[in-house]
Amino acid sequence: MKFDFKELEKQLGRVEKPARYVGNEFNIIRKEGAKLKFALLFPDVYEIGMSHLGSRILYNALNSVEDIACERAYAPWVDMETLLREKGYPLYSLETYTPLGEFDILGFSLLYEMCYTNILTMLELSSVPFLSKDRGEEDPLVVCGGPCACNSEPVADIFDAVMIGDGEELAIEVANTVLKEKERGAKRHEILLALSKIEGVYVPSFYNPVYEGYDLVRIEKTQKEAPEKPSKRILKNLDTATYIGKPLVPFLPITHDRIALELFRGCTRGCRFCQAGFIYRPIRERKMDTVMEQARSLINCTGYDEISLFSLSSGDYSKIHEIVPKLIDEFNDEHVSLSLPSLRIDSFLKDDLEKIQSVRKTGLTFAPEAGTQRLRDVINKGVTEEDLLRSAKDAFEAGWNSVKLYFMIGLPTETDDDILGIADLARKVSREFYSMPKDKRGKGLRLVVSTSSFVPKPFTPFQWEAQDSLDEIRRKQMLLKDALKGIRGVEFSYHESTISKLEAVFARGDRRLCAALIEAYRLGARFDSWDEHFKEEAWIEAFAKCGIDTEYFANRKRSTEEVLPWSHIDMTVTEEYFKKELERALEGKTTPDCRKGCNGCFGKKYADYCKI
Amino acid sequence: MSHLDVQRLFQRAMHRANLPMAYSQGFNPHPIVSFATALAVGYTSISEWVDVKLAKDITETEFIEKMNSALPAGFCVLKAKIVENNAKSLTAIMKAAEYDVTASCDIEDAMHELLSDDIVVTKKTKSGMKEVNIRPDVYAVDAHGSSIHITGRLDAAGGLNIELLMGSLKEKMGGDFGYTVRRTNIIFETEGK
Ligand code: SF4
Numbered sequence: 001m002k003f004d005f006k007e008l009e010k011q012l013g014r015v016e017k018p019a020r021y022v023g024n025e026f027n028i029i030r031k032e033g034a035k036l037k038f039a040l041l042f043p044d045v046y047e048i049g050m051s052h053l054g055s056r057i058l059y060n061a062l063n064s065v066e067d068i069a070c071e072r073a074y075a076p077w078v079d080m081e082t083l084l085r086e087k088g089y090p091l092y093s094l095e096t097y098t099p100l101g102e103f104d105i106l107g108f109s110l111l112y113e114m115c116y117t118n119i120l121t122m123l124e125l126s127s128v129p130f131l132s133k134d135r136g137e138e139d140p141l142v143v144c145g146g147p148c149a150c151n152s153e154p155v156a157d158i159f160d161a162v163m164i165g166d167g168e169e170l171a172i173e174v175a176n177t178v179l180k181e182k183e184r185g186a187k188r189h190e191i192l193l194a195l196s197k198i199e200g201v202y203v204p205s206f207y208n209p210v211y212e213g214y215d216l217v218r219i220e221k222t223q224k225e226a227p228e229k230p231s232k233r234i235l236k237n238l239d240t241a242t243y244i245g246k247p248l249v250p251f252l253p254i255t256h257d258r259i260a261l262e263l264f265r266g267c268t269r270g271c272r273f274c275q276a277g278f279i280y281r282p283i284r285e286r287k288m289d290t291v292m293e294q295a296r297s298l299i300n301c302t303g304y305d306e307i308s309l310f311s312l313s314s315g316d317y318s319k320i321h322e323i324v325p326k327l328i329d330e331f332n333d334e335h336v337s338l339s340l341p342s343l344r345i346d347s348f349l350k351d352d353l354e355k356i357q358s359v360r361k362t363g364l365t366f367a368p369e370a371g372t373q374r375l376r377d378v379i380n381k382g383v384t385e386e387d388l389l390r391s392a393k394d395a396f397e398a399g400w401n402s403v404k405l406y407f408m409i410g411l412p413t414e415t416d417d418d419i420l421g422i423a424d425l426a427r428k429v430s431r432e433f434y435s436m437p438k439d440k441r442g443k444g445l446r447l448v449v450s451t452s453s454f455v456p457k458p459f460t461p462f463q464w465e466a467q468d469s470l471d472e473i474r475r476k477q478m479l480l481k482d483a484l485k486g487i488r489g490v491e492f493s494y495h496e497s498t499i500s501k502l503e504a505v506f507a508r509g510d511r512r513l514c515a516a517l518i519e520a521y522r523l524g525a526r527f528d529s530w531d532e533h534f535k536e537e538a539w540i541e542a543f544a545k546c547g548i549d550t551e552y553f554a555n556r557k558r559s560t561e562e563v564l565p566w567s568h569i570d571m572t573v574t575e576e577y578f579k580k581e582l583e584r585a586l587e588g589k590t591t592p593d594c595r596k597g598c599n600g601c602f603g604k605k606y607a608d609y610c611k612i
Numbered sequence: 613m614s615h616l617d618v619q620r621l622f623q624r625a626m627h628r629a630n631l632p633m634a635y636s637q638g639f640n641p642h643p644i645v646s647f648a649t650a651l652a653v654g655y656t657s658i659s660e661w662v663d664v665k666l667a668k669d670i671t672e673t674e675f676i677e678k679m680n681s682a683l684p685a686g687f688c689v690l691k692a693k694i695v696e697n698n699a700k701s702l703t704a705i706m707k708a709a710e711y712d713v714t715a716s717c718d719i720e721d722a723m724h725e726l727l728s729d730d731i732v733v734t735k736k737t738k739s740g741m742k743e744v745n746i747r748p749d750v751y752a753v754d755a756h757g758s759s760i761h762i763t764g765r766l767d768a769a770g771g772l773n774i775e776l777l778m779g780s781l782k783e784k785m786g787g788d789f790g791y792t793v794r795r796t797n798i799i800f801e802t803e804g805k
Contacts, residue, residue: 013654013790019613026624026684249624249684251613303624303682334627335641 005097008089015079019251020046023072023094026249027301029059030095034069036179038062038171039093039103039140042074043110043118044527049074050248051256053310054146054167055109060245061168068175071095071103075118076125078526078533084125091125100126105178106140107163107171110148113506114499114529116155120521123158130518132160132205137188141178145171149202150232150279151458151566154506154513156204160188161195163202164569165232166265168241170200196226200233207568209511214552216510219568231570232279234609238265238286243294246301258306258339259298261291263323267312268594270601271369272380272585273411275457276312278573281601282610288319288326295327299336307331308339316595364395367406370414371421377588378413380581385425392429401442405429409476409494410454410468412585419476422449423483430488445489451480453500457507458566459573461581464558467504469551473497498536502528504554510565513553516546574603615650621687622647622662629682631675632668648702648798649709649766652775657795661702669694708751708799709766711774712759715791720755722785727753733776746776766798 012018040059042049049055055072062070071093076084084091090099100106106128108119120130128142129135135142144152145163152162163170174195181191196203206223209216221228235241243262250257266283267276295307307327314320327338368383370376376383392403407422426449433445453473456465468476477494484492506513519542520535527533543550558564560579567575577600584591591599602610613621623643626633635641644665651657672692679689731747749772752763764772774793782788 019617024685251617251621251684253617253620299627300630301628303627303629305623305627334633335635335643 003090003092003097003099005092008083008087011083011087015083016077017046017252020074020077021080021094023097025094025251027246028095028248029063029070031063031069035067036069036105036175036182037098037103038068038070038105038107038175039100040070040072041100041106041108041122042072043108043115043122044075044529045077046074046250047252047254049109050250050254052109052111053244053260053262054111056244056247057242058107058109058167058171060247061242062171062175064242064245065172065175067179068172069095071098073100073122075115075122075527081121081125081526090127091122101128101140103140104182105175106142108142108144108146108159110144110146110152110155112529113148113154113503115527116506116517117521117525117528119155119158120518121526131157131514133157135160135188141188141191143174147275147279150275150569150571151508152202152204153209153511153565154509154517156511157514159204160192161201161203163200163233164230164571165200166235167233168235170198170233173198174201193223193225196223196230199231202230202569204511209565214549216563216565218563221568229568229570232572234282234572235265235284238262238284239290244298247298249302249304256308257304258308259295259302259304260308260310261295261298262286263291263309263311263314263317263320265311268316269313269382270380270581270591270594270599272378272461272581273369273408273454273457275460278459278601279571280312281573284611285318288323291323292326292330295330299331299334305335306337306339364400364402365404365406366391368425369406369408370411370418371407371423371425372418374588375411375414375418375421377590378585379411380585380590382590382593385428388425389428389432393432396433396436396441399442401433401444402446402448403429404448404450407449407451408454409451409480410473412454412462412465414468414476416476416479419480420483422451422480423487426484426490427487430490434488446491447487447489448491448493449480449484451477451492451494453495453497455500455504455507458564459571459578461578461585463508463564463578464560464562464582466557467501467554469555470497470501473500496531496534499529499531499534501550501554502539505548505550508565509553512546513548516542516548519545572606572609573601576603577601614653615647618651619645619647621684625679625682625684625687626664629678631678632666632670634665634667646701646703648706648800651795652793655793655795659795659797661706661798661800663702702800703768705801706767706798707765707801708763709771709795710797710799711762711764712794712796713762713774713778713791714794715758715760716789718757719760719781719785719789720757722781723753723755723760726781726784731777731780733780735776746772746780749773750777761796763799 012021040055042052042055059070062068073091073093076091090101092099123130128139141160142158143161143163144159145167149162149164152159163174177194177198178191181194192203195201196206203226206221206226208220208222210218210220264283264285266280268283269277271277311317366388368388369381370379373384395403405426426447430445430447433441454467456462456467474497481492484490520538523538523541525535525538581591623645626643633643636644646663648661651660672694675692676689727750730745732743732745734741735744749765751765754761778791
């Protein structure tokens with residue numbers, strides 16, 4: 001279909017925030033005459049997609065290759081979806097207003113399970129069949145990457161190929177391979193075969209799950225040449241890798257509207273609930289000089305006035321106490337402020353707090369995750385009550401009066417004492433503030449206690465554990481709400497538990513879920529992570545129609561002998577290690593940070609991958 | 613884009629252009645950049661004016677060149693003029709503005725008819741709804757079919773609200789139609805400049 005953006009543009013006054021759909025951002029890359037068109041797609045709204053660091057890295061990496069033109073599209077908000085459908089317009093790229101169906105590759109970033117229905121919206125608006133098996137030679141290849149790629153089974157029937165692990169080299173290799181194969185006239189199947197040989201690529205159609213009764217019993221490889229266990233891709237050196245180049249500067253305020261500096265990738269702490277902490281291993285740091293150079297050039301080419309340090313726990317950076325003052329000095333005259341989003345309470349010093357304050361005072365978040373020392377030991381969160389209280393005191397003395405405490409509800413072995421422990425901790429923090437002399441502390445305390453429901457994730461020691469039932473989660477939320485009453489300055493915030501359950505189903509689900517996903521989409525499910533859009537009835541109906549037992553996926557404790565839907569994927573950290581860690585967890589034994597000594601998580605095959 | 617978005621865009625462009633920006637004093641220092649007036653969301657414009665304070669003197673040409681290398685497509689500095697530090701702000705000396713309105717149907721006759729009498733609209737004010745005559749705010753109108761060129765009051769206290777004017781027109785015509793608005797000029801008091 002011929003698509004004229006100018007015609008659509010006239011209608012954009014009808015939708016909320018038209019700037020989401022017009023592109024033209026400063027530093028946009030438009031390439032003429034590239035041989036391969038790669039659409040980088042984010043299945044959520046523009047402001048969130050534009051804030052995703054990984055997509056920005058890929059946009060720069062792919063466009064750095066002469067033959068490849070990488071363009072973007074985001075999920076259209078519901079008003080835009082209606083407009084496109086009404087007028088019969090396709091979803092298009094923001095760079096050249098090309099309908100997505102005309103691209104060679106559609107690459108989705110999958111950051112969280114609750115965006116899956118938006119993938120379907122984007123495919124449907126591009127007239128691309130949902131299922132890999134229904135696509136013909138003329139259709140684009142549909143691929144994905146991002147953290148959800150480590151268990152892509154619930155969406156495996158949709159994707160022709162899945163990219164697992166670090167994307168900057170991998171995406172280029174995939175694009176180049178597709179180009180080479182197309183140029184020699186290869187058919188779709190041959191292209192997939194060639195892709196399956198790249199380290200980091202998983203072609204789901206080459207593997208077939210076998211069920212007995214309701215249980216998954218094995219995963220059969222159906223293509224001789226495909227690898228036994230597709231494994232994740234690891235980028236070895238961050239200093240020589242491309243970063244975000246000259247990043248786009250949006251017209252609209254976006255969720256993370258600032259320069260993000262990635263200090264390192266990976267994490268050594270080994271919190272047992274944290275998927276990111278395991279799937280991004282091993283830890284790889286960027287040199288301080290590289291980071292400083294990047295900071296300078298990024299500020300110059302964007303004009304931003306804020307920098308944030310972006311890593312799993314920035315405070316663990318080996319030179320954190322050198323780089324913070326260095327950044328502040330470098331940009332002080334330009335009034336560029338510095339924020340540290342993912343702070344660890346035990347790695348942060350008062351001096352740094354004072355310096356940050358001299359630039360800008362944003363809210364401070366501490367994440368003890370659990371209310372008692374016993375449970376913190378179970379989840380291996382190496383933070384003590386003393387750590388927290390001391391850090392809170394330091395922050396209050398430095399003039400902060402807004403602090404957020406983050407916890408999870410429903411962790412393995414949790415009892416009511418652990419829930420009440422959260423309230424105890426909040427009370428102690430509150431007292432810490434009010435015991436300071438009036439003239440020393442800030443005005444009123446704002447202490448937000450924020451909880452989310454624990455979602456067991458693949459490739460963590462808790463991958464076999466059950467999620468609490470909805471009733472149990474709600475009961476615990478109310479128990480905590482009551483216990484928090486009367487504590488000065490406290491506000492309680494918690495999340496809708498139904499969404500967490502859905503997340504748990506999809507996080508550890510298998511291929512049978514795809515039918516339910518499509519059904520829920522047909523029934524109107526969209527933007528499921530947005531409370532105001534979440535359609536519980538659609539999901540209940542879809543699961544019932546497709547015979548999906550959601551408790552089986554979310555609320556059942558699995559045996560460590562079971563075949564897991566992701567058993568055929570190699571994420572470097574071994575299953576034996578996860579089993580050992582689960583045992584230690586249940587015994588309440590902690591495992592030290594591996595910067596203090598290797599714990600052997602990689603096993604023999606990858607033993608030399610980790611340079612710590 | 614909202615007014616705030618435009619302001620931020622301009623500030624970022626100044627930062628990229630490496631201009632010696634001056635900052636306000638106080639807890640959260642920000643660059644001293646202030647548009648004469650906001651533009652309603654959805655309107656386009658070919659003439660906006662902005663006061664900018666720099667920490668160091670530079671020539672007008674240098675300012676124009678540097679800004680234009682740093683502004684995104686669709687934005688461009690056409691003119692710049694150095695003023696005394698104590699000069700009145702643009703907002704304080706602004707008098708009127710001109711607009712081109714393009715409607716999806718012929719509105720020429722209806723517009724003339726509307727202007728032949730008072731135009732009373734209900735405005736939301738702090739003390740509730742209030743009836744006001746906006747006819748005196750309309751200084752001149754030049755209508756041809758579906759296009760009209762309007763000059764109306766615009767000063768620090770407020771001015772002609774095109775939305776209200778078009779609303780009254782729709783009421784008069786007894787029908788709905790679409791239209792686009794572009795600001796084409798802002799007029800300032802020039803004596804003693
Ligand atoms: S291999 Fe050893 S040091 Fe490296 S991440 Fe695993 S446990 Fe830590």
